[in-house]
Amino acid sequence: MSVLKRYERGEEIYAQGSKGGRLPKVCSGAAIIYALLEDGRRQIVDLAGPGDFLHFEFDGELDHAAEALCGTEIVEVSGDSAFSDPDLCALLVEQMRMRLAQERRHVTMLGRKTAQERLADFLDEVARCLGCPPGYIDLPMTRQQVADYTGLTLETVSRIFSRWSREGRLRKIGPTSYARGDHPLPIAA
Amino acid sequence: MSVLKRYERGEEIYAQGSKGGRLPKVCSGAAIIYALLEDGRRQIVDLAGPGDFLHFEFDGELDHAAEALCGTEIVEVSGDSAFSDPDLCALLVEQMRMRLAQERRHVTMLGRKTAQERLADFLDEVARCLGCPPGYIDLPMTRQQVADYTGLTLETVSRIFSRWSREGRLRKIGPTSYARGDHPLPIAA
DNA sequence: CGAACGATTGACGAAACTCAAGTAGTGTGG
DNA sequence: CCACACTACTTGAGTTTCGTCAATCGTTCG
Numbered sequence: 001m002s003v004l005k006r007y008e009r010g011e012e013i014y015a016q017g018s019k020g021g022r023l024p025k026v027c028s029g030a031a032i033i034y035a036l037l038e039d040g041r042r043q044i045v046d047l048a049g050p051g052d053f054l055h056f057e058f059d060g061e062l063d064h065a066a067e068a069l070c071g072t073e074i075v076e077v078s079g080d081s082a083f084s085d086p087d088l089c090a091l092l093v094e095q096m097r098m099r100l101a102q103e104r105r106h107v108t109m110l111g112r113k114t115a116q117e118r119l120a121d122f123l124d125e126v127a128r129c130l131g132c133p134p135g136y137i138d139l140p141m142t143r144q145q146v147a148d149y150t151g152l153t154l155e156t157v158s159r160i161f162s163r164w165s166r167e168g169r170l171r172k173i174g175p176t177s178y179a180r181g182d183h184p185l186p187i188a189a
Numbered sequence: 190m191s192v193l194k195r196y197e198r199g200e201e202i203y204a205q206g207s208k209g210g211r212l213p214k215v216c217s218g219a220a221i222i223y224a225l226l227e228d229g230r231r232q233i234v235d236l237a238g239p240g241d242f243l244h245f246e247f248d249g250e251l252d253h254a255a256e257a258l259c260g261t262e263i264v265e266v267s268g269d270s271a272f273s274d275p276d277l278c279a280l281l282v283e284q285m286r287m288r289l290a291q292e293r294r295h296v297t298m299l300g301r302k303t304a305q306e307r308l309a310d311f312l313d314e315v316a317r318c319l320g321c322p323p324g325y326i327d328l329p330m331t332r333q334q335v336a337d338y339t340g341l342t343l344e345t346v347s348r349i350f351s352r353w354s355r356e357g358r359l360r361k362i363g364p365t366s367y368a369r370g371d372h373p374l375p376i377a378a
Numbered sequence: 379c380g381a382a383c384g385a386t387t388g389a390c391g392a393a394a395c396t397c398a399a400g401t402a403g404t405g406t407g408g
Numbered sequence: 409c410c411a412c413a414c415t416a417c418t419t420g421a422g423t424t425t426c427g428t429c430a431a432t433c434g435t436t437c438g
Contacts (some may be wrong), residue, residue: 013211033293035293035294036261037297037301037361041301041302043296043297043298043301045293046293048337056282056285056286057286057291061201063290063293063294064293074363083275083278083282084280084281085227085277085281086272086273087272089271089272089275089278089282090272090283091279093245093271093272093281093285095245096245096282096285096286096289097245097285098206098366099289100285100288100289100292102353103248103289103292103293103295103296104222104224104235104252104253104292105224105235105252106292106296107232107295107296108224108232109259110231110296110299110300110340111232111337111338111339111340112226112231112232112298112340113230114425114426115425115426126256139413142383142384142385142386142387143203143384143386148300149300151299151300152413152426153426153427153428154384154385155385155386155387155426155428155429156425156426156427158384158385158386158387159386159387159426161385161386162385162386162387164209171361175435236381243382268436303393304393304394306414331415331416331417332416332417332418332433333416337434340398341394342395342417343417344394344395344396344418345393345394347397347418347419348394348419349416350418351417351418351419364403371379375411
């Protein structure tokens with residue numbers, strides 16, 4: 001049995017501290033997964049696009065929250081028979097491996113890269129995750145959300161995007177869309 | 190069929206770019222998992238203690254390397270029958286969920302915490318991962334390795350540990366062991 | 379129109395990095 | 409046992425990058 005739900009931009013899909021249960025998977029749209037510290041600092045730990053699971057917690061408490069970036073359909077997969085169904089099991093392991101690899105790239109980015117490198121990596125990640133055509137990036141995120149993904153402040157994000165625009169590396173072509181310019185982004189992964 | 194191998198301190202367990210295959214699991218000792226950038230910057234993405242798998246790649250290329258922190262025994266688990274064996278499958282999913290949760294905490298630490306908070310979190314993580322008794326920490330890592338885990342420089346790590354010693358928060362009680370002092374570490378998770 | 383929200387830009391400050399020098403430890407060979 | 413080499417660690421001075429605070433601008437929507 002699976003349940004399909006729709007969330008609008010900014011809507012919370014589940015809260016930090018809520019219980020697991022059925023596994024939510026993105027059908028269409030996009031979501032961010034984030035952790036909140038007690039003092040309000042926020043870190044976005046992952047981006048999820050179509051086909052991505054948001055978590056894998058059957059029965060524990062969730063240590064992070066999820067929120068829709070745009071109109072997003074979520075299907076909830078029952079995990080009851082997971083381990084006796086080889087196909088489902090293989091799917092889960094494959095999905096988890098991809099999330100794990102992405103988190104490890106994220107750790108490397110945050111631990112060892114400069115602000116510019118982080119943003120270049122971030123744009124690549126968004127394009128990959130949301131399936132944008134090469135050279136174009138649909139970015140349905142505020143500067144604050146970009147900052148919370150890259151571990152920067154919104155001012156730093158804004159400054160670097162502005163600089164890249166001036167230098168012809170990035171062009172705004174719509175409210176949420178950008179095109180890569182003639183000059184390459186510095187040191188993109 | 191499983192193979193048991195032993196590695197000494199500093200020995201490479203596998204290299205970045207090598208092939209997956211059987212899944213390596215720590216039996217005793219401890220290992221670090223890290224990524225290298227082309228220009229030599231290094232980020233340690235995970236710590237593995239007894240019971241932890243190092244990766245879950247049956248047949249892809251590994252995007253990270255692993256190295257023993259001390260004398261360490263590794264058993265390699267064959268994944269051939271993984272998906273048809275419900276028990277093994279459940280074990281894998283459980284293990285991957287724990288690694289994933291840890292990476293997400295690591296991302297939050299690197300993206301949104303100060304140097305002091307990172308080191309406090311790091312010490313907790315080491316204690317948990319290597320199973321140290323409460324209040325004591327066995328730290329078989331150089332300052333450079335600590336820096337590569339926390340996204341800092343070795344000088345910053347050294348300065349903060351020195352300060353904590355002066356302030357009675359941390360005491361060195363052996364070549365690789367420390368005790369928490371009377372004063373708590375600032376803002377440990 | 380005007381309120382609300384997001385984005386941009388500037389001036390300034392602080393946390394952490396870089397470079398450099400010097401100090402333990404640890405192991406080795408005489 | 410001592411001299412040495414080697415590595416890890418500590419500490420200081422100066423610099424850089426990025427964060428903070430604040431003002432302004434642009435858009436959207438009621």
